[in-house]
Amino acid sequence: MTLSFIILNYNTSLQTLNCVKSIIDHAPNTSYEIIVVDNNSNKEEWETLNSLLQDYDLNIIKSRINLGFGAGNVLGANFANGDFLCFLNSDIIFTEDCITPLIEYLNRHNDVGCITPQQYNRNNIIVPSFNHDSGITEELFGKELLETLFSSKYPKRKNTIYKKPFSVKQINGCFMIFPKNIFWEVGGFDQNIFLYYEELDICYRLKEKGYKSVVYPNCRFSHLHGESTKKAHSNTVRELYISKMYCYRKYHNIILSSCFRIINIIKLMTKPNKWYILPVVLRGESSSKSMRHNRL
Template sequence: MNFTDISIITINYNTSSLTKNFILSVEKCTSESLKIEFIVIDNCSGVNDYKKLEKDIKELNNQNIKLLRSNINLGFGGGNMLGTQYASGKYLAFINNDILFTEDCFSSLIRYHENNAKCGVSTPQQYNINNEPTSSFDYFHGIRKELFGRKLVELTSDRIKREKKHYKDSVIVDFIQGCFMFFPTSVFAEIGGYDTNLFLYYEEMDVCYRLNNKGYTSVLVPETSFQHLHGASTPKSFLIKKELKISQLYISRKNHYYLKHLIIRFSILLKTFFKPKYWGLIPILITGKYLENSLKQSQQMVFNK
């Protein structure tokens, strides 16, 4: 019998202080009636950060925290999938460690799922570090969005407009942001979880696309909210921009018929020609060798740390 309500899986990568503060905020805000467990995946951080993380977790004195260290950086999807192997909850909450709870998010999400059996994944309303509402969802990246942007998608469909505001009612969307994804464990297992071919970015769009194909919805539940510090462990660089495009192209090829993918690929190539700082993407766009050029291929195993 499953006695754990929620397994909270979070990834630490050289951000141990964030991880500690995240756990403390969840403990403070979550209803005592819910049984939760934390599964912290250290994604091959530097030795000093990992030792600090070990010390911090020990000081928290919570027997429901599991700390697991990977000897190689598995990326977002791979790290989270490692965590699922140790999860026992009825629900899985994949939450970035740069998030702070400001209220009890889980009770509202569970209530929504219990009343909406076809909801495959949900998320609360997102706020930024200045306590301003920010975007909590987006549209699937098809030809219209790639060629003409979000505005045309909004004008030519019945989708809810994506705005930086606090929505009043629950909203069914194309996909929610990956920083906070709340799944019934059975549904997550049914779709096969995250695609570990992806190292960073677009995991949430891919997951929600597969949920949609199975007849499940992705939902913003603004009854509750959280604060997101945004990208604390992924500094902006050309390599990160390249990884973003590699992931976009990979899931485009995976989830669309080939002609549609070629149109999207050509559109990205055309835009790149006018951005000299991104010309390093051109060989990848021409050859179509996406995963071969991913940061995942450059990760090295590190032992005795």
């Protein structure tokens, strides 16, 4: 069995180097390749990336435009030779071989479509590796209340240490492993989404096909949180809502979509610092305002 690591780089050459080095330092017990997709970094960062990685055995793919998260990773996946695809943010650091146990788990469970280890931050504090649905119930009552009242359906995300693998609605997009055939069976990442909610979307499609999304808490990795996106445009919050509205419209009828939009409008009206997002939600069909069209 072989594995393809796919790292998406956008003006984060040093973080990408550290990610690559940590993979090599904690190499999995299987054949692997490393693919770095540069999402049209600026000239200086692109030259730095090439200089930093020139002594490593890997494949660097340069996109002439910023494709966003989904399409950038799909570009890398098209060059992958592995039986499994491991998508990583550039600010991921391996602290142990957390790949081998996950591959073994996938080989034993053909009904699992994607999997992730337990996430920790730079201060070695546990961080949620999964999320719940983004739907009307969650918008109205909030995740923490639902976790308290319906713990079997909504397992606690924060300050909780799990000891056994468990299924979730969606795993975090910073570290996702798929059997390659299943990734392509469900169509890969939705390339209409530029940034945010890609993991919700693909985990939903996995579920439709009968596959589970699993957190494997018995091994871990470090996520530097925000290092891969901190240089992005200030409109990233607006982009989050654009993707949020898109995903809800994609899987729900017009009545539910309208209710979802109204709830978000009401919530935003109570937060003056986010009023600039209101036009995005009011319009509903707001993809024309996506950063995709600015090609950051």
